Amino acid sequence: DVKVTQSSRYLVKRTGEKVFLECVQDMDHENMFWYRQDPGLGLRLIYFSYDVKMKEKGDIPEGYSVSREKKERFSLILESASTNQTSMYLCASSYVQGPLSGYTFGSGTRLTVV
Amino acid sequence: TQLLEQSPQFLSIQEGENLTVYCNSSSVFSSLQWYRQEPGEGPVLLVTVVTGGEVKKLKRLTFQFGDARKDSSLHITAAQPGDTGLYLCAGAPRNYQLIWGAGTKLIIKP
Numbered sequence: 001d002v003k004v005t006q007s008s009r010y011l012v013k014r015t016g017e018k019v020f021l022e023c024v025q026d027m028d029h030e031n032m033f034w035y036r037q038d039p040g041l042g043l044r045l046i047y048f049s050y051d052v053k054m055k056e057k058g059d060i061p062e063g064y065s066v067s068r069e070k071k072e073r074f075s076l077i078l079e080s081a082s083t084n085q086t087s088m089y090l091c092a093s094s095y096v097q098g099p100l101s102g103y104t105f106g107s108g109t110r111l112t113v114v
Numbered sequence: 115t116q117l118l119e120q121s122p123q124f125l126s127i128q129e130g131e132n133l134t135v136y137c138n139s140s141s142v143f144s145s146l147q148w149y150r151q152e153p154g155e156g157p158v159l160l161v162t163v164v165t166g167g168e169v170k171k172l173k174r175l176t177f178q179f180g181d182a183r184k185d186s187s188l189h190i191t192a193a194q195p196g197d198t199g200l201y202l203c204a205g206a207p208r209n210y211q212l213i214w215g216a217g218t219k220l221i222i223k224p
Contacts, residue, residue: 004156040123042202042216043157058211090156102147103204103212105156 003027006091006106013113019078021109023091031094032074033103034058034066036087043090049074081113117141118205120215128223130192135218137203138185143213144206146179146186151200151217193222 007022025032031050035043035058045058047066055066063085067075074093078085088110092103121136137146145164149157161170163179163186170177174197176189190197200219204212 009154040216043204043214045211048211092156102159102162103157105158107155 004091004093004104004106006089006109008109009107011109011111013078013081013111015082015113017078017081017113019081019111019113021076021078021089021091021111023074023076023106024072025074025093025104026072027093027095027104028071029093029095029104030071032068033092033094034064034074034076035090035092036060036085037090037108038087046076078111081111083113085111086113087111118203118213118215120201120203120218122218123216124219124221126221126223127193129194132189132191133193133220134187134189135201135220136185136187137205137215139205139213140184141205141207142183144183146183146206147204147212148177148186148188149202149204151202152198157200157202190220193220195222195224198222 004025013019033048034046037043044060046064049055049068052071065077088108090108091106094103095101119138147162148160151157161177166181166183168179174191178187198221200217202217203215
C-alpha cells in the first residue's frame, strides 16, 4: 500500500515561530500537495509540486512556503506562525499528472498556534 | 471559479436506513471522486467516476455521475455505524488540481 507519512499528528507552536511540517511518501509519486482543512471550508490547496525542486502556488499560499529537495519528501514551512494558521494540515501524493489515480493522503497534522 | 456544493452538510440517521448525499456544480468535470475521512485521519479514495451517467457500486455504496458531468450522488443502503465519517467529493477540471466540496458529515447511530 502507498503510504504518506506526516511527521507529527499534533503540534502546538507560538505566534511568530517558524514551523516545519514534513511529509514523506514511499511510492515514487511525482505529485505532492499540501492542503489545510477547516470545518465547513473543505480542503484548500496551499502548494503543490509535480517534480523535484518544482513548486506551484495553490489557492492560499500566503504565509507559507514549501521545499521539495527529494522526490519522496515535501515540506511545508510557516514562516512566522499566526493564530489564523491553526488548522488541520494534510499532505497528499498522486501518481500521474491527471487526478484519475486518486490522491493518497497522510493522517494529517493538527497545528495549534497560540 | 469552479465550486462543488455538497448536501446535506450534516446527516444523522439510524442503522439500517438508506441515505443519499449530493455533490453539485454548475461546471463540467472530466471526472469526479468520492473520499471518506474518519476522525483524525486523512481522506481515503472510494471511487472515481469518469463517464456521464456512470454508476459504480462498492458493496452497499452506489455512486452515480450525472449525464452532463456536473453532479454526482452517493447512495448508501442499510447504513451501518462503520459508514460514519466525512464524505468528500472532488472534481477534476481540465488541469490536474482537484476542486473539493466542503463535505457531508454522516453519523450512523446503532
